[in-house]
Amino acid sequence: xxxxxxxxxxxxxxxxxxxxxxxxxxxxxxxxxxxxxxxxxxxxxxxxxxxxxxxxxxxxxxxxxxxxxxxxxxxxxxxxxxxxxxxxxxxxxxxxxxxxxxxxxxxxxxxxxxxxxxxxxxxxxxxxxxxxxxxxxxxxxxxxxxxxxxxxxxxxxxxxxxxxxxxxxxxxxxxxxxxxxxxxxxxxxxxxxxxxxxxxxxxxxxxxxxxxxxxxxxxxxxxxxxxxxxxxxxxxxxxxxxxxxxxxxxxxxxxxxxxxxxxxxxxxxxxxxxxxxxxxxxxxxxxxxxxxxxxxxxxxxxxxxxxxxxxxxxxxxxxxxxxxxxxxxxxxxxxxxxxxxxxxxxxxxxxxxxxxxxxxxxxxxxxxxxxxxxxxxxxxxxxxxxxxxxxxxxxxxxxxxxxxxxxxxxxxxxxxxxxxxxxxxxxxxxxxxxxxxxxxxxxxxxxxxxxxxxxxxxxxxxxxxxxxxxxxxxxx
Amino acid sequence: xxxxxxxxxxxxxxxxxxxxxxxxxxxxxxxxxxxxxxxxxxxxxxxxxxxxxxxxxxxxxxxxxxxxxxxxxxxxxxxxxxxxxxxxxxxxxxxxxxxxxxxxxxxxxxxxxxxxxxxxxxxxxxxxxxxxxxxxxxxxxxxxxxxxxxxxxxxxxxxxxxxxxxxxxxxxxxxxxxxxxxxxxxxxxxxxxxxxxxxxxxxxxxxxxxxxxxxxxxxxxxxxxxxxxxxxxxxxxxxxxxxxxxxxxxxxxxxxxx
Numbered sequence: 164x165x166x167x168x169x170x171x172x173x174x175x176x177x178x179x180x181x182x183x184x185x186x187x188x189x190x191x192x193x194x195x196x197x198x199x200x201x202x203x204x205x206x207x208x209x210x211x212x213x214x215x216x217x218x219x220x221x222x223x224x225x226x227x228x229x230x231x232x233x234x235x236x237x238x239x240x241x242x243x244x245x246x247x248x249x250x251x252x253x254x255x256x257x258x259x260x261x262x263x264x265x266x267x268x269x270x271x272x273x274x275x276x277x278x279x280x281x282x283x284x285x286x287x288x289x290x291x292x293x294x295x296x297x298x299x300x301x302x303x304x305x306x307x308x309x310x311x312x313x314x315x316x317x318x319x320x321x322x323x324x325x326x327x328x329x330x331x332x333x334x335x336x337x338x339x340x341x342x343x344x345x346x347x348x349x350x351x352x353x354x355x356x357x358x359x360x361x362x363x364x365x366x367x368x369x370x371x372x373x374x375x376x377x378x379x380x381x382x383x384x385x386x387x388x389x390x391x392x393x394x395x396x397x398x399x400x401x402x403x404x405x406x407x408x409x410x411x412x413x414x415x416x417x418x419x420x421x422x423x424x425x426x427x428x429x430x431x432x433x434x435x436x437x438x439x440x441x442x443x444x445x446x447x448x449x450x451x452x453x454x455x456x457x458x459x460x461x462x463x464x465x466x467x468x469x470x471x472x473x474x475x476x477x478x479x480x481x482x483x484x485x486x487x488x489x490x491x492x493x494x495x496x497x498x499x500x501x502x503x504x505x506x507x508x509x510x511x512x513x514x515x516x517x518x519x520x521x522x523x524x525x526x527x528x529x530x531x532x533x534x535x536x537x538x539x540x541x542x543x544x545x546x547x548x549x550x551x552x553x554x555x556x557x558x559x560x561x562x563x564x565x566x567x568x569x570x571x572x573x574x575x576x577x578x579x580x581x582x583x584x585x586x587x588x589x590x591x592x593x594x595x596x597x598x599x600x601x602x603x604x605x606x607x608x609x610x611x612x613x614x615x616x617x618x619x620x621x622x623x624x625x626x627x628x629x630x631x632x633x634x635x636x637x638x639x
Numbered sequence: 640x641x642x643x644x645x646x647x648x649x650x651x652x653x654x655x656x657x658x659x660x661x662x663x664x665x666x667x668x669x670x671x672x673x674x675x676x677x678x679x680x681x682x683x684x685x686x687x688x689x690x691x692x693x694x695x696x697x698x699x700x701x702x703x704x705x706x707x708x709x710x711x712x713x714x715x716x717x718x719x720x721x722x723x724x725x726x727x728x729x730x731x732x733x734x735x736x737x738x739x740x741x742x743x744x745x746x747x748x749x750x751x752x753x754x755x756x757x758x759x760x761x762x763x764x765x766x767x768x769x770x771x772x773x774x775x776x777x778x779x780x781x782x783x784x785x786x787x788x789x790x791x792x793x794x795x796x797x798x799x800x801x802x803x804x805x806x807x808x809x810x811x812x813x814x815x816x817x818x819x820x821x822x823x824x825x826x827x828x829x830x831x832x833x834x835x836x837x838x839x840x841x842x843x844x845x846x847x848x849x850x851x852x853x854x855x856x857x858x859x860x861x862x863x864x865x866x867x868x869x870x871x872x873x874x875x876x877x878x879x880x881x882x883x884x885x886x887x888x889x890x891x892x893x894x895x896x897x
Contacts, residue, residue, distance in 0.1 A: 226859050226860070313760075313762065315725065315752040315760050315762070315763045316715055316725065316727060316752055317715035317716045317724055317725060318685075318686070318715055318716055319679070319681075319686050319690060319713070319714075319715045319716065320679065320681055320686060320882050320883070322862075322879065322880055322882060322883055323677070323679065323686075323690055323691070323713055323715075323882075323883055324713075324715060326713075326823070326824055326826065326827060327713045327715060327727035327752075329826065329827070330727065330729070330750045330765060330824070330826055331727060331750075331752050331763045333750075333765050333784070333826075334750055334751060334752075334762075334763040334764050334765035335762060335763055336782075336783070336784060337764070337765050337766075337780045337781070337782030337783055337784045338761060338762050338763065338764045338765070338782050338783075339762070339782075339783065340783070357880065357882060360680075360681065360682060360880075360881050360882045361880070361881050363682045363881070364647065364648060364680075364682075364881035364882075365647070365881065367647075369644060369647075373644035374857075374863060376835075376857070377857070423862065426859070426860065426861060426862055427862070429859050429860035430860050430861065430862075432860070433827045433828065433829065433860050434827060437826055437827055440787060441784060444784040444785040444786075444787055445783060445784055445785075446783055
């Protein structure tokens with residue numbers, strides 16, 4: 164006799180998923196079955212996409228009709244922040260809803276310090292969801308096939324991987340006949356991260372511009388391209404900005420880099436459109452909540468920087484779009500008031516599924532915001548950390564932002580309301596002392612509650628390397 | 640002769656070791672089977688090496704049409720666990736017009752993922768057919784997805800059609816510039832692309848200087864892409880960005896049935 168979806172949900176973790184539990188990590192995961200009308204989830208994550216590099220956000224130099232459509236028909240959070248502007252730690256944080264200093268994933272390749280911190284692949288698998296992971300994972304110390312039930316597509320660079328992920332997802336939608344369980348599909352698209360390989364192989368500027376036919380159409384650099392908000396912390400001045408990859412670039416080569424970055428964005432935008440098109444043609448259209456975000460942005464020339472790892476807005480403030488005709492109330496809204504973290508994804512999915520979230524999480528469900536119910540209380544600051552030493556706090560009420568690195572007397576304060584491109588460091592100006600004090604207090608209060616993991620010896624080495632003025636890794 | 644800039648996007652170690660297969664194409668006869676491998680130049684070395692393979696078999700039909708049988712396979716890796724590595728496979732049977740774009744008329748395509756052992760993961764299977772109308776492509780699948788239509792606005796080609804057309808581009812079509820929308824892998828529409836003649840340049844391949852004739856493709860949603868053909872009209876190289884390139888590994892030609 165075939166189980167109905169309701170039957171399956173009754174048995175929940177005890178049934179089909181039992182075999183999975185046995186080979187999963189040692190995380191003790193008390194579970195409950197999802198609600199009978201629990202929705203499907205499609206979590207699309209892209210890599211290294213900055214918020215201002217989307218057509219719908221006013222950038223005329225990049226064509227993103229598919230994400231534009233998601234924004235038009237869904238809900239965009241404009242104040243969304245990654246937990247850490249580096250791939251691995253950012254991913255560990257969204258999968259666990261814990262701060263990077265708690266997971267111990269402080270940098271790429273630094274493994275999670277605890278088997279008992281659950282990730283949402285494990286959590287939903289054991290709740291009875293059909294869990295699928297395709298594409299980029301990059302969560303050191305934990306393997307996707309131990310967290311997700313199905314892993315049909317592994318990893319590669321974006322140009323090669325992303326079409327495979329998109330096609331495989333379309334196949335998954337087309338072939339799905341057993342609807343007795345809701346699904347959670349996580350699609351790790353790699354682009355526009357291929358820009359990292361672009362700069363590696365284009366470090367040298369040729370004597371003649373190689374593509375004269377686009378020379379007149381190269382995009383302008385961001386308004387803060389050659390503005391340094393001084394004083395800047397040691398890591399920014401000595402480690403992140405002067406990376407070898409860009410030290411010989413002239414302005415035109417920077418523009419060529421930006422032009423190429425935009426083409427990578429367009430590439431992945433088309434693949435996102437293909438995935439959404441498959442969803443919208445499937446029987447799951449109205450029962451699937453889609454979340455799109457990025458692990459971090461790219462410097463794309465802001466403050467003469469590319470890559471990520473530092474704490475300026477271009478890499479920390481990420482795209483975050485929720486889409487789904489059955490879920491978003493008043494589509495086409497833009498929420499620029501509420502601070503959102505990528506650590507909010509896990510509790511949000513739990514909220515919709517009717518599953519208890521883990522006992523300790525740092526995110527909050529954004530379901531009220533999606534349903535346009537103004538919550539009585541919402542966080543008034545968000546914190547981002549990087550490589551164990553740098554931290555920023557962004558305040559929602561006054562739009563101030565504070566940045567500090569352990570042991571560095573140089574700190575930064577920005578008034579994002581009046582200076583969104585972070586051109587003027589106000590930290591030493593006496594009239595801003597109250598804001599500085601408040602944000603420092605917010606940071607201290609937040610960090611006091613964190614259950615920080617021991618710093619892995621590999622991370623200690625990387626931190627020491629940065630403190631001496633060397634990059635932790637060129638290829639991140 | 641000055642080194643063409645696209646060579647900076649080729650892996651020098653690969654270029655040093657690459658020897659093109661022997662032979663050339665007789666343009667009077669069209670039935671070809673061409674095979675390429677995709678080389679990945681990932682700087683982290685995690686994904687460096689052969690990342691996939693492509694085979695296109697062209698057979699001429701009457702009344703100005705051809706069939707293209709395409710096998711395309713992309714390999715991915717699941718780090719730390721080689722046994723989990725898998726492939727994403729596409730097999731397509733296309734009918735194309737015998738014009739400069741090898742304009743697609745219709746096709747059947749199957750796509751699926753496999754395990755490292757080659758077992759097909761049925762839950763990923765997409766069987767799709769498509770018919771091209773003026774300005775529109777109509778798709779339908781064998782499964783639960785509703786039919787879809789995609790509009791295109793200029794000439795239409797695919798990445799596979801172009802590779803099949805390239806050997807005739809210089810001699811027969813006297814290409815100066817070709818503008819088209821390109822349906823990549825029969826899935827992703829890259830709009831408003833153009834292909835231009837890049838002229839002759841010498842490449843260092845397998846320790847020798849080899850004269851190659853190039854075409855450059857540009858437009859939204861792609862990196863600058865170069866197709867390089869040798870004097871025997873064979874598409875030896877397709878450089879699609881700083882990381883990936885396709886290189887010809889085998890070519891068979893039937894002289895009958897042209």
